[in-house]
Amino acid sequence: MPKLKSHKATQKRFGVSGNGQVVRVKAWRGHHLEIKSSRRTRRYAGKAIVGGGIAAQVRRLLPYL
Secondary structure (H helix, E strand, O other): OOOOOOOHHHHHHEEEOOOOOEEEEOOOOOOOOOOOOHHHHHHOOOEEEOOHHHHHHHHHHOOOO
């Protein structure tokens, strides 16, 4: 069986937590943070857990995750 290639765009965006859940960085945190309120930027802080069918799709794109 040949080695499988990882989907590079997915590899840059998703990771795995310590207990095996797929995690992602929240959107809207990239730039222009001066015009966003502190309340809004706090909401975008941290990681989010990916659930359901999306997590299965990410695992298919990243076979060695």
